[in-house]
Amino acid sequence: MTTATLLRARAFAPGSVGNVGPGLDILGLAVSGAGDEVLVERLDASGVVVRDAGHRDLPTRADKNTAALAAAEVLRRAGSPVAGLAVSIRKGLPLAGGQGGSAASAVAAAVATNRLLGDPLDRLALLDACLAAEETVAGRHPDNVAPSLFGGIVLVRSLTPLDVVCLPVPAELRVVLAHPDQRLRTRDARAVLPHDVPLSVALTQAAQVAAMVAALATDDYGLLGRALEDGIAEPARAPLLPGFREAKAAALRAGALGASISGAGPTAFALVRGETIAQAVAAAMDAAYRSVGVVPQVRVAQVDRQGAREIR
Amino acid sequence: MTTATLLRARAFAPGSVGNVGPGLDILGLAVSGAGDEVLVERLDASGVVVRDAGHRDLPTRADKNTAALAAAEVLRRAGSPVAGLAVSIRKGLPLAGGQGGSAASAVAAAVATNRLLGDPLDRLALLDACLAAEETVAGRHPDNVAPSLFGGIVLVRSLTPLDVVCLPVPAELRVVLAHPDQRLRTRDARAVLPHDVPLSVALTQAAQVAAMVAALATDDYGLLGRALEDGIAEPARAPLLPGFREAKAAALRAGALGASISGAGPTAFALVRGETIAQAVAAAMDAAYRSVGVVPQVRVAQVDRQGAREIR
Numbered sequence: 001m002t003t004a005t006l007l008r009a010r011a012f013a014p015g016s017v018g019n020v021g022p023g024l025d026i027l028g029l030a031v032s033g034a035g036d037e038v039l040v041e042r043l044d045a046s047g048v049v050v051r052d053a054g055h056r057d058l059p060t061r062a063d064k065n066t067a068a069l070a071a072a073e074v075l076r077r078a079g080s081p082v083a084g085l086a087v088s089i090r091k092g093l094p095l096a097g098g099q100g101g102s103a104a105s106a107v108a109a110a111v112a113t114n115r116l117l118g119d120p121l122d123r124l125a126l127l128d129a130c131l132a133a134e135e136t137v138a139g140r141h142p143d144n145v146a147p148s149l150f151g152g153i154v155l156v157r158s159l160t161p162l163d164v165v166c167l168p169v170p171a172e173l174r175v176v177l178a179h180p181d182q183r184l185r186t187r188d189a190r191a192v193l194p195h196d197v198p199l200s201v202a203l204t205q206a207a208q209v210a211a212m213v214a215a216l217a218t219d220d221y222g223l224l225g226r227a228l229e230d231g232i233a234e235p236a237r238a239p240l241l242p243g244f245r246e247a248k249a250a251a252l253r254a255g256a257l258g259a260s261i262s263g264a265g266p267t268a269f270a271l272v273r274g275e276t277i278a279q280a281v282a283a284a285m286d287a288a289y290r291s292v293g294v295v296p297q298v299r300v301a302q303v304d305r306q307g308a309r310e311i312r
Numbered sequence: 313m314t315t316a317t318l319l320r321a322r323a324f325a326p327g328s329v330g331n332v333g334p335g336l337d338i339l340g341l342a343v344s345g346a347g348d349e350v351l352v353e354r355l356d357a358s359g360v361v362v363r364d365a366g367h368r369d370l371p372t373r374a375d376k377n378t379a380a381l382a383a384a385e386v387l388r389r390a391g392s393p394v395a396g397l398a399v400s401i402r403k404g405l406p407l408a409g410g411q412g413g414s415a416a417s418a419v420a421a422a423v424a425t426n427r428l429l430g431d432p433l434d435r436l437a438l439l440d441a442c443l444a445a446e447e448t449v450a451g452r453h454p455d456n457v458a459p460s461l462f463g464g465i466v467l468v469r470s471l472t473p474l475d476v477v478c479l480p481v482p483a484e485l486r487v488v489l490a491h492p493d494q495r496l497r498t499r500d501a502r503a504v505l506p507h508d509v510p511l512s513v514a515l516t517q518a519a520q521v522a523a524m525v526a527a528l529a530t531d532d533y534g535l536l537g538r539a540l541e542d543g544i545a546e547p548a549r550a551p552l553l554p555g556f557r558e559a560k561a562a563a564l565r566a567g568a569l570g571a572s573i574s575g576a577g578p579t580a581f582a583l584v585r586g587e588t589i590a591q592a593v594a595a596a597m598d599a600a601y602r603s604v605g606v607v608p609q610v611r612v613a614q615v616d617r618q619g620a621r622e623i624r
Contacts, residue, residue, distance in 0.1 A: 026519040157523040157539060158516075165526045165535065195511060199544070202514035204470075207338040210521040211469040214477045217529035223477065227469060232511070 005082055008041040011112035013308035014151070015093045016100035017175060018143035018263035021228035022208035024193075028100070028143035029153040030304035031175055034092040036101060037311065038067050038108035040116050043084035048072040054089030054105070062087075066102050067109035069133035074113040077129055078120040085113060096183035098267035100144035102137065104308075106130045107148040111308040123150065128162055138186045144263060151307025153216060155209075169303045170219045174278035176270040177262065178247055178285040178296045184240060189264030192236045201231050221257055221273045228258025228271060241266050243294035250288035254281045275300070317394055320353040321428040325419035325620035326463070327405045328412035329487060330455035330575035333540035334520035336505075340412070340455035341465040342616035343487055346404040348413060349623065350379050350420035352428050355396035360384045366401030366417070374399075378414050379421035381445035386425040389441055390432040397425060406609075408495035410575035412456035414449065416620075418442045419460040423620040435462065440474055450498045456575060463619025465528060467521075481615045482531045486590035488582040489574065490559055490597040491609045496552060501576030504548045513543050533569055533585045540570025540583060553578050555606040562600035566593045587612070 014035040020027040036054070043049070048068045050060045062068035068087045075085060087109055093101035110130050114121050121129065130145045146154040146164050157163040197205075211227035214220070238244050244261065247268050251259040255277040256270035268285065272278040278300040289296040326347040332339040348366070355361070360380045362372045374380035380399045387397060399421055405413035422442050426433050433441065442457045458466040458476050469475040509517075523539035526532070550556050556573065559580050563571040567589040568582035580597065584590040590612040601608040 022518065023522075024518075025515050026522070155519065155522050155526060157519050157535070163523075163535075163538060165523055167526060193511060196508040197511055197514050198508055199506060202509050202517060202544070203337050205514060206334070206336075206518035206521045207467065207469050209518045210335075210338070210467050210525045211475075211477055213522045213525040214467060214479060214529070217526070223469070223475075226475060232514070 005042065005080065005118055006116045008039060009112045009115040010037060010039045010311045011108045011115065011308055012037050012311050013104040013107035013111065013148045014304040015104055016144045016147040017269050018100055018141065019233055019261070021212065021258060021260045022205045022230045023143065023212065024230070024233045025141055025143055026156045027209060027212065028147040029175070030147040030151045030307055031099070031177065032302040032304040033299060036092055036104040036108050037090040038105060038112050039088040040071055040109065040112045041086045042082055042116065043086050046083045048075065048085045048087060051086040052088040054091040055095060057095055064137065066106040066133050066137050069136055070106035070110040070130050071113040073129035073132050074110050074117070074121060074126065077125060078117050080117045080120065082117060094179055096185050097179050098184065098261065098263035098265045099177065099179065100148055100263060103130070103134060103144035104148045106133045107145060107308045111310065115310050124162055127164065149308050151305045152303060155213060167213060167216045169305060170216060170221065172274045173303055174272045174275060175301045175303065176251065176256070176272055176278055176282045176285060176298065177267055177301060178289060178298045179267045180243055180289055180294045180296045182266040184264060184266045186264040189237055189240065192240065193233060194236065197232055205231055224271060225257030228260060230260050234260050237261055237265055243289040243292045244268050246288040246292055247285040250284040251281045254284035256281045317354065317392065317430055318428045320351060321424045322349060322351045322623045323420045323424035323427065323620055324349050324623050325416040325423065325460045326616040327416055328456045328459040329581050330412055330453065331545055331573065333524065333570060333572045334517045334542045335455065335524065336542065336545045337453055337455055338468050339521060339524065340459040341487070342459040342463045342619055343411070343489065344614045344616040345611060348404055348416040348420050349402040350417060350424050351400040352383055352421065352424040353398045354394055354428065355398050358395045360387065360397045360399060363398040364400035366403040367407060369407055376449065378418040378445050378449050381448055382418035382422040382442050383425040385441035385444050386422050386433060386438065389437060390429050392429045392432065394429060406491055408497050409491050410496065410573065410577045410579040411489065411491065412460055412575060415442070415446060415456035416460045418445045419457060419620045423622065427622050436474055439476065461620050463617045464615060467525060479525060479528045481617060482528060482533065484586045485615055486584045486587060487613045487615065488563065488568070488584055488590055488594045488597060489579055489611055489613060490601060491579045492555055492601055492606045493608070494578040496576060496578045498576040501549055501552065504552065505545060506548065509544055517543055536583060537569030540572060542572050546572050549573055549577055555601040555604045556580050558600040558604055559597040562596040563593045566596035568593045
């Protein structure tokens with residue numbers, strides 16, 4: 001551990017698909033392209049302040065802002081002599097979009113703060129700090145925070161103690177994201193989840209997540225698609241998402257391996273093998289949303305294997 | 313497909329651990345050593361008869377005997393000109409022991425019958441025939457039938473359509489089986505399972521099964537042990553099994569990666585890395601059962617990678 005501190009540090013954290021198919025709360029993947037950037041600057045005054053929340057709808061109060069909360073967690077856990085920090089956020093991810101924007105802001109802030117302090121915390125400690133920050137705002141749901149921080153596809157085996165498994169990423173895997181012009185608060189999307197599920201549903205869901213892991217380990221794209229079946233969250237949330245069913249059906253017709261809701265929605269995602277089919281799936285999802293009067297933003301991404309990183 | 317048929321054929325099918333930890337109904341592994349043997353002999357008379365049930369407590373009626381039922385299923389599906397079969401069973405596995413004895417009898421009968429008919433059915437069709445046979449007696453639970461037939465460690469992703477995934481077997485993996493002097497009918501052990509589970513329990517369980525698959529794919533014995541946590545069946549069934557809790561605790565103290573109930577019980581199993589620790593775990597489980605007045609049969613096995621096979 002070094003105690004050399006910087007005056008400022010900046011980090012980027014990618015967006016992510018949480019709740020990958022059947023992997024509600026336990027399986028997430030980082031997505032290339034858009035992400036959030038956070039600049040932290042050393043203050044002589046004590047505490048963390050939000051200098052720029054990055055969007056007028058995001059809280060400027062440090063105790064409500066995930067980035068500021070994450071920075072404060074890292075500061076506290078590091079036991080650093082640095083008194084205070086100013087946090088400035090540049091949002092690349094949509095708000096309440098289901099692309100892990102809140103998690104990315106927390107992760108970028110944590111990584112930047114850790115860098116500013118001379119990297120006192122390891123990756124698992126950073127994850128724990130981000131989870132604590134997110135918990136205040138949205139509950140302790142690690143399937144966005146973990147992939148945004150680590151990159152790749154991440155299985156969260158346990159929260160207490162923290163135990164995460166980074167899974168292999170098949171080379172030709174593409175992720176099509178379709179973000180309809182809608183916001184869905186995680187809180188509202190969680191409210192429709194059942195409190196209990198039939199045993200048979202639980203076992204089926206477990207088999208699907210396990211099969212996804214097996215598929216990733218063996219580059220078995222077909223199995224990956226067959227296993228991308230969510231019998232719990234998707235049936236509950238689909239009714240909240242105009243155009244989702246049409247977009248999913250269109251994605252599958254266009255050759256997607258599978259499709260579901262990204263995180264708590266409203267973004268839909270499809271997993272696809274290869275760039276060519278991914279482009280066709282993107283066009284099909286776009287057309288499907290428009291056919292029911294929803295205007296989406298659609299893009300083709302890869303899995304971001306790097307995760308959060310400092311920006312110099 | 314060949315239509316050349318034999319007059320008789322004999323097959324062996326290994327025992328198995330079903331419901332491996334969190335993998336209730338979906339994850340099973342075949343175990344080396346004891347198994348069931350079935351001889352099928354061609355009859356001119358129509359239908360399947362049980363010539364030797366292998367144990368006085370096993371049904372001699374063909375419509376109640378899993379081996380005879382499996383033979384009949386294969387006969388029917390093969391559309392063979394062979395009219396009838398006589399089935400003779402040699403039981404190597406305990407009755408109602410939780411070591412997949414019923415499944416092994418069905419599998420051995422199916423494999424022998426298929427051989428007798430010139431191998432008209434492929435492995436997946438044989439699996440389906442065995443499941444149909446087992447369903448009549450014990451319900452459609454594939455986590456014993458699939459590993460007994462295929463060998464190795466098998467994940468059942470889907471029953472309809474049938475979709476099974478054979479997982480890698482870490483080289484040093486050992487399975488300690490402790491069979492207390494008790495019979496537990498699968499029906500009774502299933503009756504104590506909950507109809508519904510809290511969502512959080514379902515997600516935790518899914519994460520464990522998925523982590524087990526990741527662990528097997530990467531020879532990560534530590535993760536395999538951490539993931540061997542069953543929050544659904546084991547808590548419900550442990551009270552039916554005198555000595556189980558003591559034996560599990562003793563196994564863990566002796567260095568087992570994890571331990572749980574094999575299938576529906578009463579056999580307990582432990583997963584262990586390496587033969588030396590396995591012997592120590594076996595001794596510890598034996599002593600623990602005896603300390604509460606239960607006499608177990610304990611053995612150290614490997615995963616049987618071959619599965620059911622013809623015996624000439």
